[in-house]
Structure formats: C-alpha cells, structure tokens
Amino acid sequence: MSGHGTPIPMTSRRCGPLAGTAQVPGDKSISHRSLILGAMCVGTTRITGLLEGDDVLDTARAMRAFGARVTDHGDGAWSVEGVGVGGFAEPDRVIDCGNSGTGVRLIMGAMATAPITATFTGDASLNARPMGRVTDPLALFGARATGRAGGRLPLTIEGARDPLPVQYTVPVPSAQVKSAVLLAALGAPGETIVIEREPTRDHTERMLAGFGAEIEVEDTDEGRIITLQGQPELQPQDIAVPRDPSSAAFPVCAALIVPGSDVLVPGIGLNPTRAGLFTTLREMGADLTYENEREEGGEPVADLRARHSPDMTGIRVPPERAASMIDEYPVLSVVAAFARGTTDMPGVKELRVKESDRIDAMAQGLRACGVAVEDGPDWWRVEGTGAVPGGATVESRLDHRIAMAFMVLGMASETPVTVDDGRPITTSFPIFETLMGDLGAQLERGAPA
Structure with a gap:
C-alpha cells in the first residue's frame, strides 16, 4: 500500500453475534520467505495459499526485479523460477517495499552477499523505520549501506563482492534481523553463527532446512545458537502456506468480546514461536479451543474455535512471551479492555518501532474510547471494566494492525468507533472487511453520520 492518496475512514458498529467460518489468508511471514527462498533456488518452487496482500505482492515484484521469474497462477497459486544463491541480477529500478x-x-539480507547494488524505498511509515539494526550486521559480511540520517530509507546497499562468514549475536529479539543475517549467510563461504538470547519466530530456520540448507539449531544457556553453512545449492520446493495466526487474531478476538459469538477459524499455523496470543487469551479465561490438530509443511496447524467469553480477567503477560506475539499486542489490548481487571504487558519496546509506535497509537486511541491505559518505554497496562464506551475517531497511523484492532473494538463498544484511514489493512489482510462482514460485523467506509 502506498502512503499517498486520499484516506478512507472506516467505522465499526456494535453488532449481533458473530458466527460462521473465517477463512483467513495465508501466513505473511511464510509467504515472504517462500518467494525469497524460491528465488534463491535453481529450478521452480510452487506455492499454494500465498497471502496476496500488498506487502507480499511488493516482495514478489522485488524478486522479479532481481531476475527471478515469478508467476501468479490464480487463487493463491504461484511459482518462482529461481536464479540460485548469489545469482541475483542488479535491478534497474528502485525496489519499493511499500x-x-x-x-x-x-530482501536486503538476501542480496547483501551478491556483487550487486540496489536501492530500497517504501511508504511514509516504512521510510520512518530504523534500518541500522539490519545494515549493521550486513556490513560484517562486507556489504555497504548508504541512506538517510538514522539509517532510514531510501537506502542503497552495495553487496559484498568477497563476502565473509560472521558470528553475530542479535541485540534485540527480532526475527527480521535474524532472518536477514541468515539469508545473507547463504552467499558467504564457510560457517555463519547467529545467536539470539530470546527465541523469535523460526520460520526462516525451518524453511532453510526444507530447501536443503545445512543448518543446525541448538538451545543453550547462552541462548539459541544457529549455525549455517554458506553457499549451498538450495532445492526448489512445493509449499502449502498455512493460514496466518496474526490475521486469525482479529476474528478470534472479536468473537471473544461480542456476546453470543461462535466462530471457527480453520487451518491456522500454531508454530510455538507465533502462538503466544492464543496461550495468553486462554490464561485470561477465553473460550478458545484447538480442534483437528495436525502438521502441514513442517508447521503445526489446528482449527481454532472462539466463543464469547464474558468472564475474562486481566493478567500479567510474561515478558519472555513477547517475541511470540509481538504483532498481536494491539488486538490483545482490545480484549483486555473488555476483560475485568488489569492486563500488564511488559518487555514490549519492539512495539515502539513497528509500522507505527504501536504502544502510543493504541494507548491514545483506547483512552479516546474511554479505556484507562498507562504506558512506559517498554511496557503498557490496560484497565478493563467489561465495557467500553467507544465513540472516538482514532488515527491508524498507516498501520494495518492498529486499524483492524480498532475495528474489532467497535464491534462490541457502546457507540461506533472510526479509524481515520483504513487503507493500510490491505497490506496484510485484503479480505478483512468481507470476511468480518460475512461473520456479522457491521463495518462501513466513512465516518458515522
């Protein structure tokens, strides 16, 4: 999604029971990685269930710019004819990642050890986000980055012509940083070691192994140690993308707070590094069950059934769980507003540097809707009373998860809730309006009359 154009306000009204089956889109994290790793193979990778939101479509366009042949066959089926590790061509245009x-x-990681130069940009939100956390470790391989003050986009990366393997300890829990380093390590000779003190989502490690990379993961007292042998010949794969737990969070949480609701969300990926929200909701007393548990494509999967849960109570979310649910804190704070008592969320400073400062965005919006919120540099606290007045127009700040969280809030608040711009939703959940409407939500474009 571009940061340009006319904002589209969206309003959510109190609705009757939500009921039915919510077929949420494919997992965004796995969709990105499928396209990138497919481009780094020699041969054709076939993907089904790809998330066709703006973010992933931007990655598909980027892989084409680097020389891969990426084809949309319709209904979430795609193929990628890759160019091999180190085989990226130099793009003839700026790579816009929206x-x-x-x-x-x-993508920066994947090209950082190829002898090419590429320039990256994005929308207003992405161009405000820090990139030094990625470009600093990429420099250890020999890549050079030149960008705006603070290491922000637009930014040009000159890939290493004689890359070196590295040993790197990830300074903050970040699957993006870890994954960028691992993708860069594919193009470097020898053994690269990545250490993360707190485990983060491990899709990259699982998928590298599936594509034939020589990778070892060991949990130690120092943290998780990941060892990767560089310059492999990756093997193309057939990938069935599981449905996205971060997208599932919205119909699940809506069902928990809207009286009389009973919603089934099938085929959700329950990778332990991603399922922290669902564990937290159950600890709060949510009527949330796993049905038909199974494994698909190396990832644990289940159907989730969520029913209205009027007796939920606030809890302290363990800080060590933050990495497994970092994108779900906005909608968790909505549930916390309808629970009774205090929900404490410590150890979440990463939320300050997402698409927006999500702590501030949610705190300001919830307060405007009549919810008591306190926040600090790496924590926040929501005081739930079982009911929310609503009635405010809040800023989405070009952040899809902020916009959707407040749409969920409006489904159970006493008066409608409006976001100033709903366009960002298409970046991760393009069918959000239709899906929630089919369940019984009352969403409309425009401010309330």
Missing part, C-alpha cells in the same frame, strides 16, 4: 518492514529487511 509498508513492509519484513519484506525490505529480508
């Missing part, structure tokens, strides 16, 4: 921090950081 709103996607994941896309731009992973």
Whole structure:
C-alpha cells in the first residue's frame, strides 16, 4: 500500500453475534520467505495459499526485479523460477517495499552477499523505520549501506563482492534481523553463527532446512545458537502456506468480546514461536479451543474455535512471551479492555518501532474510547471494566494492525468507533472487511453520520 492518496475512514458498529467460518489468508511471514527462498533456488518452487496482500505482492515484484521469474497462477497459486544463491541480477529500478518492514529487511539480507547494488524505498511509515539494526550486521559480511540520517530509507546497499562468514549475536529479539543475517549467510563461504538470547519466530530456520540448507539449531544457556553453512545449492520446493495466526487474531478476538459469538477459524499455523496470543487469551479465561490438530509443511496447524467469553480477567503477560506475539499486542489490548481487571504487558519496546509506535497509537486511541491505559518505554497496562464506551475517531497511523484492532473494538463498544484511514489493512489482510462482514460485523467506509 502506498502512503499517498486520499484516506478512507472506516467505522465499526456494535453488532449481533458473530458466527460462521473465517477463512483467513495465508501466513505473511511464510509467504515472504517462500518467494525469497524460491528465488534463491535453481529450478521452480510452487506455492499454494500465498497471502496476496500488498506487502507480499511488493516482495514478489522485488524478486522479479532481481531476475527471478515469478508467476501468479490464480487463487493463491504461484511459482518462482529461481536464479540460485548469489545469482541475483542488479535491478534497474528502485525496489519499493511499500509498508513492509519484513519484506525490505529480508530482501536486503538476501542480496547483501551478491556483487550487486540496489536501492530500497517504501511508504511514509516504512521510510520512518530504523534500518541500522539490519545494515549493521550486513556490513560484517562486507556489504555497504548508504541512506538517510538514522539509517532510514531510501537506502542503497552495495553487496559484498568477497563476502565473509560472521558470528553475530542479535541485540534485540527480532526475527527480521535474524532472518536477514541468515539469508545473507547463504552467499558467504564457510560457517555463519547467529545467536539470539530470546527465541523469535523460526520460520526462516525451518524453511532453510526444507530447501536443503545445512543448518543446525541448538538451545543453550547462552541462548539459541544457529549455525549455517554458506553457499549451498538450495532445492526448489512445493509449499502449502498455512493460514496466518496474526490475521486469525482479529476474528478470534472479536468473537471473544461480542456476546453470543461462535466462530471457527480453520487451518491456522500454531508454530510455538507465533502462538503466544492464543496461550495468553486462554490464561485470561477465553473460550478458545484447538480442534483437528495436525502438521502441514513442517508447521503445526489446528482449527481454532472462539466463543464469547464474558468472564475474562486481566493478567500479567510474561515478558519472555513477547517475541511470540509481538504483532498481536494491539488486538490483545482490545480484549483486555473488555476483560475485568488489569492486563500488564511488559518487555514490549519492539512495539515502539513497528509500522507505527504501536504502544502510543493504541494507548491514545483506547483512552479516546474511554479505556484507562498507562504506558512506559517498554511496557503498557490496560484497565478493563467489561465495557467500553467507544465513540472516538482514532488515527491508524498507516498501520494495518492498529486499524483492524480498532475495528474489532467497535464491534462490541457502546457507540461506533472510526479509524481515520483504513487503507493500510490491505497490506496484510485484503479480505478483512468481507470476511468480518460475512461473520456479522457491521463495518462501513466513512465516518458515522
């Protein structure tokens, strides 16, 4: 999604029971990685269930710019004819990654050890986000980055012509940083070691192994140690993308707070590094069950059934769980407003540097809707009373998860809730309006009359 154009306000009204089956889109994290790793193989990778949101489509366009042949066959089926590790061509245009921090950081890593130069940009939100956390470790391989003050986009990366393997300890829990380093390591000879003190989502490690890379993961007292042998010949794969737990969060949380609701969300990926929200909701007393648990494509999957849960209570979310649910804190704060008591969320400073400052965005919006919120540099606290007045127009700040969280709030608040711009939703959940409407939500474009 571009940061330009006319804002589209969206309003959510209190609705009757939500009921039915919510077929949420494919996992965004796995969709990005499928396209990038497919481009780094020799041969054709076939993907089904790809998320066709703006973020992932920007990554597909980027892979074409680097020389891969990326084809949309319709209904979420795509193929990627790759160019091999180190085989990226130099793009003849600026790579526009739109709103996607994941896309731009992973693509930077993938090209950083190829002897090419590429320039990256994005929308207003992405261009305000820090990139030094990625370009600093990429420099250890021999890549050079030149950008705006603070290491912000637009930014040019000159890939390493004689890359070196590295040993790198990730300074903050970030799957994006870890993944960028691992993708760069594919183009460097020898053994690269990445250490993360707190485990983050491990899709990159799982998928590298699936594509034939020689990778070892060991949990130690120092943290998780990942060892990758560089310059492999990756093997093309057939990938069935599981449905996105971060997208599932919205119909699940809406069902928990709207009286009488009963919603089934099938085929959701429950990778342990991604499922922290659902664990937290159950600890709060949510009527949330896993049905038909199974494994698909190396990832644990289940159908989630969520029913209205009027007796939820606030809890302290363990800070060590933050990495497994970092994108879900906005909608968790909505549920916390309808629970009773205090929900404490410590250890979440990463939320300050997402598509927006998500702590500030949610705190300001919730307060405007009559919810008591306190916040600090790396924590926030929501005081739930079981009911929310609503009635405010809040800023989405070009952030899809902020916009959707407040749409969920409006489904159960006493008066409608409006976001000033709903366009960002298409970056990750292009069918959000239709899907929620089919369940019984009352969403409309425009401010309330």
